[in-house]
Amino acid sequence: MAVLTRIGGPVGPKEYEQALMRVYDLLAFNFRVITRQRVRSIMLLIAIAIGVLAINLLTGIGEGGKQFVLGEFNLLGKNVLIMLPGKKETTGGIPPLTGETTRDLTLQDAQAILRLAEVSAVAPLIPGKIEISHGRLSREAFTLGSNRAFFEMRQLDIAQGSILPDVPMDQAVAVCIIGSKLRRELFGNRPALGQWLRAGDSRFRVVGILKDRGQGLGLDMNDVIIIPVASAQSLFNTEGLFRIFIELRNLHDLDKSRDRITDLLKNRHDGEEDVTLIAQDSLLTAFADILDTMTLTVAGIAAISMLVAGILIMNVSLIAVSQRTREIGLLKALGLPARTVRIIFLSEAAMMATAGAIIGLLISELALFLARRVYPAVLFDTPNWAQVGSFIVAIVTALVFSAIPARRAANMAPVDALLDKKADQA
Amino acid sequence: MIELQQLCRDFLIGDQTVHALDHLDLTIDSGEYLSVMGPSGSGKSTLLNMLGLLDRPSSGEYLLNTQVTSSLKEEQRAALRRDHIGFVFQSYHLLPRLTARENVELPLVLAGVAPKIRQATVDELLRRLDLSDRAAHNPSQLSGGQRQRVAIGRAIIMEPDLLLADEPTGNLDSKSGLEVMALLEELNAGGITLLVVTHDEEMGARAQRRLHMVDGRINQDWRPGRTERI
Numbered sequence: 001m002a003v004l005t006r007i008g009g010p011v012g013p014k015e016y017e018q019a020l021m022r023v024y025d026l027l028a029f030n031f032r033v034i035t036r037q038r039v040r041s042i043m044l045l046i047a048i049a050i051g052v053l054a055i056n057l058l059t060g061i062g063e064g065g066k067q068f069v070l071g072e073f074n075l076l077g078k079n080v081l082i083m084l085p086g087k088k089e090t091t092g093g094i095p096p097l098t099g100e101t102t103r104d105l106t107l108q109d110a111q112a113i114l115r116l117a118e119v120s121a122v123a124p125l126i127p128g129k130i131e132i133s134h135g136r137l138s139r140e141a142f143t144l145g146s147n148r149a150f151f152e153m154r155q156l157d158i159a160q161g162s163i164l165p166d167v168p169m170d171q172a173v174a175v176c177i178i179g180s181k182l183r184r185e186l187f188g189n190r191p192a193l194g195q196w197l198r199a200g201d202s203r204f205r206v207v208g209i210l211k212d213r214g215q216g217l218g219l220d221m222n223d224v225i226i227i228p229v230a231s232a233q234s235l236f237n238t239e240g241l242f243r244i245f246i247e248l249r250n251l252h253d254l255d256k257s258r259d260r261i262t263d264l265l266k267n268r269h270d271g272e273e274d275v276t277l278i279a280q281d282s283l284l285t286a287f288a289d290i291l292d293t294m295t296l297t298v299a300g301i302a303a304i305s306m307l308v309a310g311i312l313i314m315n316v317s318l319i320a321v322s323q324r325t326r327e328i329g330l331l332k333a334l335g336l337p338a339r340t341v342r343i344i345f346l347s348e349a350a351m352m353a354t355a356g357a358i359i360g361l362l363i364s365e366l367a368l369f370l371a372r373r374v375y376p377a378v379l380f381d382t383p384n385w386a387q388v389g390s391f392i393v394a395i396v397t398a399l400v401f402s403a404i405p406a407r408r409a410a411n412m413a414p415v416d417a418l419l420d421k422k423a424d425q426a
Numbered sequence: 427m428i429e430l431q432q433l434c435r436d437f438l439i440g441d442q443t444v445h446a447l448d449h450l451d452l453t454i455d456s457g458e459y460l461s462v463m464g465p466s467g468s469g470k471s472t473l474l475n476m477l478g479l480l481d482r483p484s485s486g487e488y489l490l491n492t493q494v495t496s497s498l499k500e501e502q503r504a505a506l507r508r509d510h511i512g513f514v515f516q517s518y519h520l521l522p523r524l525t526a527r528e529n530v531e532l533p534l535v536l537a538g539v540a541p542k543i544r545q546a547t548v549d550e551l552l553r554r555l556d557l558s559d560r561a562a563h564n565p566s567q568l569s570g571g572q573r574q575r576v577a578i579g580r581a582i583i584m585e586p587d588l589l590l591a592d593e594p595t596g597n598l599d600s601k602s603g604l605e606v607m608a609l610l611e612e613l614n615a616g617g618i619t620l621l622v623v624t625h626d627e628e629m630g631a632r633a634q635r636r637l638h639m640v641d642g643r644i645n646q647d648w649r650p651g652r653t654e655r656i
Contacts, residue, residue: 022541335509336536337504
């Protein structure tokens with residue numbers, strides 16, 4: 001009565017030659033183990049999640065801080081050079097006793113620079129403070145004398161009206177653009193465009209209102225009045241420019257362009273090299289390098305928490321292997337090769353690491369989201385390398401530290417494992 | 427067909443060598459039904475582990491279906507166990523977190539058999555084991571007899587040639603024990619070589635061929651019609 005043997009059907013030993021567990025089955029099998037040993041699993045998840053959280057949170061804060069600081073400096077494009085009068089010696093030591101008479105930077109200098117082939121735009125700047133009044137209201141406001149190119153270089157957008165007219169730099173025009181705060185305080189709810197302001201002893205017609213924008217290098221751009229540079233010269237009774245912003249066509253020959261500009265100024269100033277030219281790019285790069293190093297350091301410190309998690313993984317996995325000795329014995333009796341036993345333990349660790357990493361990432365994203373809510377000025381955002389990196393570190397840590405437990409499980413002699421007397425009977 | 431030639435298995439306990447199996451010679455034909463009896467420590471379980479390729483001999487040779495097994499690598503031995511040998515244990519060795527159905531299905535899962543084939547095979551087997559209505563239960567929710575039936579299902583789902591049972595009724599009441607023995611004998615009737623290690627004289631007496639072991643040797647090999655003393 002061959003009722004039970006040869007149950008027939010399409011299965012036969014030959015079909016099992018592959019003898020590899022299907023991935024889905026493997027995951028499902030591990031999932032059972034993970035959900036059954038809840039305390040152990042939660043402990044591991046927390047450990048991994050904290051490691052990933054630390055890496056992401058700290059690099060997120062570091063990156064936010066970096067972007068904040070660079071943003072402050074980065075109002076000018078990378079291809080903009082800043083020229084200031086006077087040679088700033090950086091060699092240290094005692095300045096020459098005779099002193100140098102510093103020649104002013106003039107509008108003619110600016111126009112000469114603009115004629116260079118590699119220069120696409122030039123914006124002169126004369127800043128000052130002056131009493132601004134409209135009707136009975138008056139207040140002191142920061143005044144910037146410049147030109148049309150200035151708006152694009154400093155990325156100043158207009159909310160209403162237009163920017164300064166396209167006139168030669170040495171032509172004074174009685175128009176001004178004002179910041180939103182200044183507009184509010186002088187005009188309240190009444191329209192400001194087309195109205196006349198008094199600044200010192202001159203009058204300017206308001207042709208544009210700046211878009212709202214926060215602080216930039218300590219200057220509140222909402223509280224300024226911008227007038228043509230020639231008007232500022234007469235208003236402040238000065239010839240000399242405070243700065244010249246020079247926009248280059250491209251960054252390829254930065255050094256060559258610098259030399260050309262310096263030579264030009266030297267020629268114009270009787271062979272005296274009496275101006276300083278700053279590439280803000282180099283400044284920014286130095287800053288970015290420092291801040292990047294800080295972020296990396298912080299990430300490295302955070303990664304140490306991963307090491308702690310790894311040691312925990314190893315301990316807990318060793319305990320698990322010893323608890324599951326009889327199960328391992330059974331699996332081996334059922335014909336599971338050592339290799340697959342190892343895969344089972346390693347994949348279980350990888351699954352835990354993945355889950356823990358996802359939890360850590362989500363918490364970190366949530367925390368940074370809340371931080372952005374509280375401090376909108378700082379863009380807290382974990383860089384992608386840190387997100388991917390923390391994920392990889394978590395999984396690699398889990399695999400490395402469960403390698404020994406997995407090998408111990410794989411190398412158990414089936415008979416010893418089956419007869420393990422310590423374990424409970426199933 | 428199984429052949430043991432001068433098989434030894436020594437254990438070192440302290441500084442003393444114990445011969446669990448002592449130059450054993452044994453031939454078992456396909457389809458035989460054997461019981462192995464003897465006092466504790468006589469080597470019954472060691473013999474069973476040896477036949478099941480769970481343990482390696484210290485010396486001697488074990489031929490399974492004329493294949494020499496001593497030179498096989500662990501992976502090859504695992505494959506032989508998977509395809510040719512089923513185990514039934516006294517304590518069932520069911521995985522507690524899996525249902526009865528999943529325990530029966532486990533060897534197919536480990537062997538990477540497609541879910542569709544698994545489903546049909548397991549359904550059929552559970553039906554024949556009269557376990558269909560217990561399929562979704564965990565082992566802890568099953569009676570001892572049911573647990574052992576699940577374990578037997580797991581042992582035979584890969585259609586082995588050899589079924590090794592170590593005290594299969596040891597944890598069962600006499601009624602369940604008899605049911606389990608009947609089931610094993612039914613399997614033997616279907617062609618599986620059945621070897622039962624037992625303490626129970628009554629259970630042992632059911633076998634067609636009865637081995638009795640003492641000190642790692644077979645001192646009695648009884649078959650219907652003749653008694654052979656070694």
